[in-house]
Amino acid sequence: MDVRNIVILTGAGISADSGLATFRGADGLWEGHHVEDVATPEAYRRDPALVHQFYDARRARLSEVEPNAAHHALARLDAEWPGELLIVTQNVDDLHERAGAKRLLHMHGELTSGWCLACDQRFSWSGPMGEGASCPSCQTTGQVRPDIVWFGEMPYDMERIDAALRNADLFVSIGTSGAVYPAAGFVQSARYCGAHCIEMNLEPSQGSLFFNETRLGRARDLVPEWVEEVLA
Numbered sequence: 001m002d003v004r005n006i007v008i009l010t011g012a013g014i015s016a017d018s019g020l021a022t023f024r025g026a027d028g029l030w031e032g033h034h035v036e037d038v039a040t041p042e043a044y045r046r047d048p049a050l051v052h053q054f055y056d057a058r059r060a061r062l063s064e065v066e067p068n069a070a071h072h073a074l075a076r077l078d079a080e081w082p083g084e085l086l087i088v089t090q091n092v093d094d095l096h097e098r099a100g101a102k103r104l105l106h107m108h109g110e111l112t113s114g115w116c117l118a119c120d121q122r123f124s125w126s127g128p129m130g131e132g133a134s135c136p137s138c139q140t141t142g143q144v145r146p147d148i149v150w151f152g153e154m155p156y157d158m159e160r161i162d163a164a165l166r167n168a169d170l171f172v173s174i175g176t177s178g179a180v181y182p183a184a185g186f187v188q189s190a191r192y193c194g195a196h197c198i199e200m201n202l203e204p205s206q207g208s209l210f211f212n213e214t215r216l217g218r219a220r221d222l223v224p225e226w227v228e229e230v231l232a
């Protein structure tokens with residue numbers, strides 16, 4: 001296979017090996033919380049304190065975890081791959097960038113970013129945000145929300161992602177259940193445009209039949225092996 005352009009989609013499963021909870025399944029974040037209580041614009045209007053509490057706890061957790069072998073392998077591929085490469089993550093943690101990945105898009109936003117609804121600026125954020133946070137740009141208080149794409153909101157960077165999928169020779173999906181669109185449909189776009197599609201997951205994802213290859217196992221084992229293969 002002659003591969004030049006690679007698109008990689010990652011989900012919560014890649015960070016599970018660092019100790020962060022996934023969303024679905026036993027002990028998943030959506031087992032302990034109702035999506036509609038903490039991850040929609042309506043929830044934020046109804047009970048901003050609860051929404052902030054949920055994301056403040058997840059942001060605090062970042063300082064307790066480290067990138068794992070899968071994040072490091074992707075960062076190495078990013079550094080060494082001479083062709084086009086794009087890592088699109090659905091994750092809002094910062095483990096890809098802490099491993100050194102550069103060609104990276106956070107389509108669902110970032111825990112380490114805040115967004116001021118008063119002046120529409122986005123800025124990096126560490127520590128708790130809470131309801132009374134003051135905007136570092138316009139100083140308005142109480143209008144800073146987590147820069148997270150909630151259900152019912154448009155994911156970031158879709159034009160760039162669509163363009164990369166159209167040009168991809170190889171599409172690799174890692175640690176995602178394939179339950180949430182538009183990311184769940186990336187395999188179909190890439191396949192339609194001629195890419196070879198590989199999924200790496202603990203179990204077959206919901207879109208498993210669209211992939212040319214399914215590799216089952218833990219991301220921390222499968223991803224370094226695959227990176228060795230493509231760089232060989």
Ligand code: APR
Pocket residue numbers: 010011012013014016017022023024025028090091108174175176177178179180200201202203205217218219220
């Ligand atoms: N290695 C590989 N895969 C794993 C591992 C692991 N160590 N641990 C879990 N998985 C797999 C699970 O089997 C599951 O299929 O990762 C997948 C995680 O699925 P979800 O919890 O649904 O997470 P994700 O697909 O990233 O969710 C997508 O849903 O609620 C939203 O916005 C949130 O970005 C998130 C989106």
